[in-house]
Amino acid sequence: MFTWLHKLGSPPVLYRFAERAAPWCKWTAFALLAAGLVGGLILAPPDYQQGDGFRIIYIHVPSAIMSLFVFAYMAVASAVGLIWRLRMAHAVTAAAAPLGAAFTLLALITGSLWGKPMWGTFWVWDARLTSELILFFIYLGYMAVANAFPDQRTGDRAGAILALVGAIDVPIVHYSVQWWTTLHQGATLKLSGSNMPGSMLWPLLVMMVAFMFYFGWLLMIRLRAEILRREKRASWVMRLAAD
Amino acid sequence: MLKELLKRELLIAWRRPGEALTPVAFFLVTSMLFPLGLSPSAHLLRPLAPGIIWIVAFLAGMLGLQRLFRADYDDGTLEQLLLSPRPLTLIILVKAVGHWLVTGLPVVIGGGVVAAMLFVPPRYIVTVVAGLLLGTPVLTMLGTMVAALTVSLRQAAVLGPVLILPLVTPVLIFGAHSTTLAMQGQSPAQAFEALAAMFILSVSLLPAAAAVALRISHEG
Numbered sequence: 001m002f003t004w005l006h007k008l009g010s011p012p013v014l015y016r017f018a019e020r021a022a023p024w025c026k027w028t029a030f031a032l033l034a035a036g037l038v039g040g041l042i043l044a045p046p047d048y049q050q051g052d053g054f055r056i057i058y059i060h061v062p063s064a065i066m067s068l069f070v071f072a073y074m075a076v077a078s079a080v081g082l083i084w085r086l087r088m089a090h091a092v093t094a095a096a097a098p099l100g101a102a103f104t105l106l107a108l109i110t111g112s113l114w115g116k117p118m119w120g121t122f123w124v125w126d127a128r129l130t131s132e133l134i135l136f137f138i139y140l141g142y143m144a145v146a147n148a149f150p151d152q153r154t155g156d157r158a159g160a161i162l163a164l165v166g167a168i169d170v171p172i173v174h175y176s177v178q179w180w181t182t183l184h185q186g187a188t189l190k191l192s193g194s195n196m197p198g199s200m201l202w203p204l205l206v207m208m209v210a211f212m213f214y215f216g217w218l219l220m221i222r223l224r225a226e227i228l229r230r231e232k233r234a235s236w237v238m239r240l241a242a243d
Numbered sequence: 244m245l246k247e248l249l250k251r252e253l254l255i256a257w258r259r260p261g262e263a264l265t266p267v268a269f270f271l272v273t274s275m276l277f278p279l280g281l282s283p284s285a286h287l288l289r290p291l292a293p294g295i296i297w298i299v300a301f302l303a304g305m306l307g308l309q310r311l312f313r314a315d316y317d318d319g320t321l322e323q324l325l326l327s328p329r330p331l332t333l334i335i336l337v338k339a340v341g342h343w344l345v346t347g348l349p350v351v352i353g354g355g356v357v358a359a360m361l362f363v364p365p366r367y368i369v370t371v372v373a374g375l376l377l378g379t380p381v382l383t384m385l386g387t388m389v390a391a392l393t394v395s396l397r398q399a400a401v402l403g404p405v406l407i408l409p410l411v412t413p414v415l416i417f418g419a420h421s422t423t424l425a426m427q428g429q430s431p432a433q434a435f436e437a438l439a440a441m442f443i444l445s446v447s448l449l450p451a452a453a454a455v456a457l458r459i460s461h462e463g
Contacts, residue, residue, distance in 0.1 A: 168444075
């Protein structure tokens, strides 16, 4: 197991791993997306309060979860990269960051689209919306730092520090924003989380797993591009390009 | 050696008072703009005062951050500090304390003055000052970490606020609302506890992160 992990630290091995893993992630993601969308958009009954409007939950909640998951994932990869000095761990972080930012943006956009019919406004300073917005800015900050240095390795490690500090900060931001909104107003809208009927719940769970694989697929594609960009002078890339 | 370092930091600030006093001057001038821009009436300004004070204090805190390592980086002092047998974490903590004494403390005191001018009732001015006393060091510590990270960068001054401000939003929330709660007749204890927790967390963890950051950005 560890020797296998160790080998993944080598750019050509990781490149080929990403190449082989991508189709698996892709087809699993598409199959689960299809199942989740059919379940969520057709089979699930309309909500007794929100009618069909609630169905955006099948995109919104998985993106919101992914926005946090990707950040945690980046923090773990950053720690691995800093502690064991694995350059490829930093490549993984760099490849994941724009995806995480995109999921955050998707969660924000779907959230405000959902808010318009339900709350009557595109934007409210709700705890979750606000902390998602702050998370989005933290993603932007990470990308700005990681790309600001002329030297790739310095940028990688500087970004890794920021990702780790951010990972400690994000829960603090989340809870402080929650405290702040309960100070201002009661929770604007509570999803009937625990008593959600099974016919509505299973598509949501399927969509969450589907988003996970979708992220995996995009990550593999971006990772390959990232490795090629970083290793453009390596002989194995030259040979690959010659083929 | 750490005592000498602190003395050196304060001496440098003393010799160039203009540079050291810029943040507090910015703080006072910008606070003055709010009554001019919004309204001079007490019943409008009073509820907004805590938020105004904290936001402007944060922006003032962004100003001097380049001072922290830049000059030492340019003249090679930083290399001597990196080579010193003392733990870099402690050295950075001392530098941060010096920086806070020079730029943070005047803003804390100025915060009391501005609070009075924005019609915060006199007995709540202590709350403002106490909150700033706990909150501004967190800002300084995060700023030190980011300044260490970006010391070799030309665009550091632009990058700094974009990196720091999202991370310090919790301090703003608890800081500004500690006073708001007190002014509404509620107990600000909860907010102060949160501020104290963030103070301890940042003073204990961030110097170490800044030390790693400084080594990284200096190598590059």
